Amino acid sequence: NLPLHLSMEIVRAEYEDLIHPLLIKTLGCLDEALTDARLQATEIDKVVLVGGATRTPLIHQLLEERLGRPVHSEIEPDLAVAMGAAVQGGLIAGVDVGPILVDITPHTLGIKSLGDLHGFMSPYHFSPIIPRNTPIPASRNEIYSTVFDSQDAAEIRVFQGENEDIRFNTLVGEFVVEGLARVPAGNQILVRLDLDLSGILNVTATERATGLVKRVTIDNATERFRVRQRSDAVDRLQAAFETVEDQEGEDLGLEKPVLSLTGPSPRHIHEADDQTATMAPSLRAVVDSANRLAAKAEHIIPGASDADASELRALLGSLRAAIERRSEDEIEGISREIEDIIFYLEDK
Numbered sequence: 001n002l003p004l005h006l007s008m009e010i011v012r013a014e015y016e017d018l019i020h021p022l023l024i025k026t027l028g029c030l031d032e033a034l035t036d037a038r039l040q041a042t043e044i045d046k047v048v049l050v051g052g053a054t055r056t057p058l059i060h061q062l063l064e065e066r067l068g069r070p071v072h073s074e075i076e077p078d079l080a081v082a083m084g085a086a087v088q089g090g091l092i093a094g095v096d097v098g099p100i101l102v103d104i105t106p107h108t109l110g111i112k113s114l115g116d117l118h119g120f121m122s123p124y125h126f127s128p129i130i131p132r133n134t135p136i137p138a139s140r141n142e143i144y145s146t147v148f149d150s151q152d153a154a155e156i157r158v159f160q161g162e163n164e165d166i167r168f169n170t171l172v173g174e175f176v177v178e179g180l181a182r183v184p185a186g187n188q189i190l191v192r193l194d195l196d197l198s199g200i201l202n203v204t205a206t207e208r209a210t211g212l213v214k215r216v217t218i219d220n221a222t223e224r225f226r227v228r229q230r231s232d233a234v235d236r237l238q239a240a241f242e243t244v245e246d247q248e249g250e251d252l253g254l255e256k257p258v259l260s261l262t263g264p265s266p267r268h269i270h271e272a273d274d275q276t277a278t279m280a281p282s283l284r285a286v287v288d289s290a291n292r293l294a295a296k297a298e299h300i301i302p303g304a305s306d307a308d309a310s311e312l313r314a315l316l317g318s319l320r321a322a323i324e325r326r327s328e329d330e331i332e333g334i335s336r337e338i339e340d341i342i343f344y345l346e347d348k
Contacts, residue, residue: 050080107160141192173218
């Protein structure tokens with residue numbers, strides 16, 4: 001139980017091989033920063049290196065090759081980090097540090113809702129509220145609605161990340177709003193996120209009809225990716241993107257979601273909404289019912305056997321195709337098959 005210290009010499013080539021994955025990640029971060037800023041490398045006036053690792057000659061070389069210009073290392077790299085930390089500390093403490101520093105949220109913050117995912121209504125839909133790169137402090141809100149008649153509770157699960165599927169984002173906090181009015185589906189809940197400079201996130205859910213309010217405070221909401229090893233998160237995301245079509249509805253480690261809310265429709269499904277609006281009233285009612293049934297099936301799939309889950313996924317695929325063809329008879333027939341399986345699974 002004693003601290004150990006290691007002191008050894010290695011050749012530069014071996015050192016560069018060891019840090020190669022970190023260098024690749026650094027270049028990826030550079031490209032991402034340029035993309036977020038909507039800038040080309042040629043539009044950058046000057047590149048200043050900070051941090052002790054930038055003393056490595058290979059880092060100079062790679063950055064100069066990627067940016068097409070010399071990089072500057074006149075500033076003491078360790079001192080620059082310390083000064084930056086001091087400025088950030090002063091900013092948090094309320095000291096006037098001038099207009100040169102703007103802090104932003106590094107990841108999108110939002111909640112789980114019932115929404116469009118891969119063409120289906122899914123309980124795993126991620127509904128963004130505070131977008132990534134928003135200057136902080138920041139406050140944003142969205143209106144959500146209950147899914148079922150007489151729904152007297154709603155689960156608010158807050159995630160951060162960029163994937164439209166919550167299973168590939170990071171859960172930062174959750175709570176349940178209880179005591180909602182027992183009214184028909186569509187009862188509106190206003191969810192507000194307030195993020196301050198210290199990374200503290202305040203989440204408020206308000207039932208608009210009654211004024212019922214529930215709040216929760218989440219400390220260090222913007223740092224949760226660092227708590228979980230970033231390499232694990234990246235590996236998981238990459239694997240998910242490669243196999244997402246084969247894993248729709250698969251349980252990836254989160255609890256089975258309950259007490260869903262529906263949220264505002266994302267822009268990319270407005271076209272589908274327009275198509276639904278042109279349907280005959282009878283067909284629209286059948287499609288709406290089928291979408292609710294599909295969402296219920298998505299709830300059940302994670303806890304079903306492989307055979308039942310596979311059959312449900314196949315039927316959901318057929319249901320989607322029938323909806324696209326606007327075949328009312330097919331939609332009703334497939335819906336009955338899905339209902340039979342759900343009844344069987346719920347009766348187990």
